[in-house]
Every structure is written in C-alpha cells, then in structure tokens.
Amino acid sequence: MDFHVGQIDRVIQNAIAVMEDSKVQVFEICEVARRELLTLTYELENVLRETTDTIDRVDGLERDYRLARIRLTEVSRDFVRFSEHDIKSAYEKATQLQLDLMVYREKEIYLKARRDELQQRVKGVEVSIERADTINLQMSVVLDYLSGDLNQVTRILESAKNRQMIGLKIILAQEDERKRVAREIHDGPAQSLANLVLRTEIAERLLETKDLEVVRSELIDLKSQIRIGLEEIRKIIFNLRPMALDDLGLVPTLRKFVQDFEEKTRIRTVFETTGKEKRLPSAMEAALFRLVQEGFSNAHKHAQSTFVSLEMIFHEDIVQLLIEDNGVGFHLDVVESRVNTHTHFGLIGMKERIELLQGKIDIDSAVGQGTRIRINVPIKAESGKELIAHGE
Structure with a gap:
C-alpha cells in the first residue's frame, strides 16, 4: 500500500508543480490583459469625447456653409448693393467652410471607425480576462484539493460512493463561490479602481489649467468613489467570512x-x-x-x-x-x-x-x-x- 501511495504522491506532486507554474503564467497573461484594457478604455473615452466634439463641429460647419452659400448667391445677384470685394469675400468664406467641412467629415469617419475598433478590442480583452479568471479559479480549486494530505486523498478514493459525491459537491460549491467572489470584485472594486486611475489622470491634467474649483470638484467626487469602493470591499470580506x-x-x-x-x-x-x-x-x-x-x-x-x-x-x-x-x-x-x-x-x-x-x-x-x-x-x-x- 505504501508503494502505491508513494507513486500517487509523485504523480500528484508533479501535477501540482505543473499547475502552479501554469497558474503563474495565466496570472501574468491576465495582468497584461488588464493593463491593455485600462489603456484601451482610456483611449476609447478620448475617442468618444473627440468624436462627439467632431460631430458637433461638422453640424456647425454644415450650418455655416449653408448660410455662406446663401450669402454668396445674394451678393452675386446684386452688383448694385455689393462690391466686387464683397463678392470675393463671400466666395472665399464659402470655399474655406467647404474645405473645413470636408476635413472634419473625413475626421468624423475616421473617429467613428476608430471608436468601433476600440469597442471591439475592449470587448475582446474583457472576454479574454474573464476566461483567464475562470481558468485560474478552476486551477486554484484543483490545487487546493491536490495539496491536501495524501492519506486523505487515498481515503476518499477508497470511500463509498456517497462520500465521494459529497466531496465533489463541495469542490463544485467552492468553485461557484470563488467565481461569485471574482465576479463581485470584477464588477465592483476592480471597476471602481480602474475608474479612479482615469479620474486621477484627469485631475492631473486639470491642475495644469490652474482651475482650482474644477480640481476641487473632481477630488470631492474621487473621495466619494473611494468610499463606495471601500464599502464594496468590506461587504465582500464580510460575505466571505465575518x-x-x-x-x-x-x-x-x-x-x-x-x-x-x-x-x-x-x-x-x-x-x-x-x-x-x-x-x-x-x-x-x-x-x-x-x-x-x-x-x-x-x-x-x-x-x-x-x-x-x-x-x-x-x-x-x-x-x-x-x-x-x-x-x-x-x-x-x-x-x-x-x-x-x-x-x-x-x-x-x-x-x-x-x-x-x-x-x-x-x-x-x-x-x-x-x-x-x-x-x-x-x-x-x-x-x-x-x-x-x-x-x-
């Protein structure tokens, strides 16, 4: 029996070593993905903001260009009231507005395409992170199970069927609980911290404008977000074990x-x-x-x-x-x-x-x-x- 236990022990130790190494690699991949997600999110917010500004700019240019064409038509028909200088000025203004409108329309098309691309990349990275977290949780459960006392493992292997089923149900319950906790952390504190990083960067930029009232308002909002995040973390800790x-x-x-x-x-x-x-x-x-x-x-x-x-x-x-x-x-x-x-x-x-x-x-x-x-x-x-x- 001891010989078989020794063999099982070596197999389990090798499996543990491989899984621990794989778990570290999965964690590193996950961290790289999280940093990429933070960068993409920040870039997406800038693109969304720039897209909105560009759309507003295009709408304004279209309105100004229509008025400029109407003005050009009016001065071109009435040579008595308007001089050649007026006509030339109206023509140059309409031409410039037309050029600006073409440029900003191209910019709008580019920004919309960039926005869609970033949104797809963000979605893809989020899916990758979620899959990596799931794999990491599953590996942790198996590692915890394998890292237990070998005699306990052999006893479970030799126990009755109902005892084995109870053990399996406990493992599944542990995995479900860890998934729940991971989801709570991902949807709560992790999102809050990512948002705080972005907000602190905004606050740094606002400091350059020396608009202290705006900076003060931003810091007050940051403090409120931190309190909310702290409350979420305390809630998760209590749910784990008071x-x-x-x-x-x-x-x-x-x-x-x-x-x-x-x-x-x-x-x-x-x-x-x-x-x-x-x-x-x-x-x-x-x-x-x-x-x-x-x-x-x-x-x-x-x-x-x-x-x-x-x-x-x-x-x-x-x-x-x-x-x-x-x-x-x-x-x-x-x-x-x-x-x-x-x-x-x-x-x-x-x-x-x-x-x-x-x-x-x-x-x-x-x-x-x-x-x-x-x-x-x-x-x-x-x-x-x-x-x-x-x-x-």
Whole structure:
C-alpha cells in the first residue's frame, strides 16, 4: 500500500508543480490583459469625447456653409448693393467652410471607425480576462484539493460512493463561490479602481489649467468613489467570512447579522438564545452561520415574509436552530421533488451542510401558513473534522 501511495504522491506532486507554474503564467497573461484594457478604455473615452466634439463641429460647419452659400448667391445677384470685394469675400468664406467641412467629415469617419475598433478590442480583452479568471479559479480549486494530505486523498478514493459525491459537491460549491467572489470584485472594486486611475489622470491634467474649483470638484467626487469602493470591499470580506465569527463567536455574529438583515430588508426579525451559550468548533460555527444565512435569504427572496425569527438552543451535546417566518409557505412535497431534481439549490446546500455536520433538518410548511425550519446538530460529532478537511 505504501508503494502505491508513494507513486500517487509523485504523480500528484508533479501535477501540482505543473499547475502552479501554469497558474503563474495565466496570472501574468491576465495582468497584461488588464493593463491593455485600462489603456484601451482610456483611449476609447478620448475617442468618444473627440468624436462627439467632431460631430458637433461638422453640424456647425454644415450650418455655416449653408448660410455662406446663401450669402454668396445674394451678393452675386446684386452688383448694385455689393462690391466686387464683397463678392470675393463671400466666395472665399464659402470655399474655406467647404474645405473645413470636408476635413472634419473625413475626421468624423475616421473617429467613428476608430471608436468601433476600440469597442471591439475592449470587448475582446474583457472576454479574454474573464476566461483567464475562470481558468485560474478552476486551477486554484484543483490545487487546493491536490495539496491536501495524501492519506486523505487515498481515503476518499477508497470511500463509498456517497462520500465521494459529497466531496465533489463541495469542490463544485467552492468553485461557484470563488467565481461569485471574482465576479463581485470584477464588477465592483476592480471597476471602481480602474475608474479612479482615469479620474486621477484627469485631475492631473486639470491642475495644469490652474482651475482650482474644477480640481476641487473632481477630488470631492474621487473621495466619494473611494468610499463606495471601500464599502464594496468590506461587504465582500464580510460575505466571505465575518471577522466577528472568529473574534466573538457565533451568537454575537448572528445578532449583528439579524440586525443588518432587518435594516436592509425592512423585515422585522427576532433572535433569542436558550441554554448556556458556549463556543463551538470554528468550522461548525461557520457552517451554522451559513445555514442561518440561507434560511433568512429564502425567507426574503421566496416567502414574501414580513417577520422572521431565529432561536438558538444550546443543549449539552446538541445545538438546535429554529427559523420561522410568516411568509406564503409552500407545498413541502413539491419542493422536495424539486430538490431531488437539483432545481432548488437553497435547500440542497442546507441539507448537504447538515449532512456534513451529521445533523438533522425538519421543515414544516404549508401554503399561507409560513415556514418553520428545525435544525439539530450534535456538538461532539466527527463532522467538525470533516468540514475542516474539506475547507468549510
């Protein structure tokens, strides 16, 4: 058995080395693409601005040229009122306007073509970055999985089919979570920072004009954008893992979560605890917090609730969660059939977490009568080790 383990170890170590090297290369390619995207975006903004100015200039020249031709026709017909100098002046003005109009029309055509080209290039680079990010995330998941204890890998290989399926579901869940976080960072802080870079360049140029009021206005707007970006980053960090969970424990974190939930959704909430409060294993606290998150999210998104309550009951060897809402409710048989066909991912996630905790979940609901979720989790179960091993 040790011989086979050694062979597997060498294969895995080689695979890890290759994937780590490839991951670095993908990251470098991605960074080059991001710098190119920033340059293209800046150039596109300049081209769009210049295109707008040129179109306005063409419209003005067309208007002036029409008036100049009318003026030329008038002076050419009335030799009594207008002198030869007037006629010559009108002719030269009309000719000059015609030349300017031709030049600016050519410039407009060029700028529109350049604008379309830049927009296509920006779109192409964004797609490349998104694909590179996806590949990078997938490689990170596989690396994390391969970098674990080799004995754990062999145990998973020798385990029963349902245990293997749980492991695969966890990997897929991790990948989906990382994609979500990457998308949040890309759409939020990353976009904000790219915009801030451009705005600081604009502010630098404005300093050359010595128009301090305009610069002051630009800096005030920059400060507002930075605050928004900071708020987005804090939100992403909290969604990943509330810092209070490690520092203060599960109960204080749940109190803060329930309070924030009520302020955000305007749904009245109540949180109570029964029994002697105590700290649980870190992985178990994280799993229980996610269960409450999912239960409250379901009440908000699907139940149309106006009231949600959470009760946490500490027993000697069991911790119990009770989540109730006064929402529209549902037919339990219908939802369970959807769960079996993998279309109701909220309940799937809750049930899988509870299985890993070696706990039980009971759902009581009916149309028009709200929903009651009861979760029982053994405190001293081996599930804590299982969750740690899978990176909960």
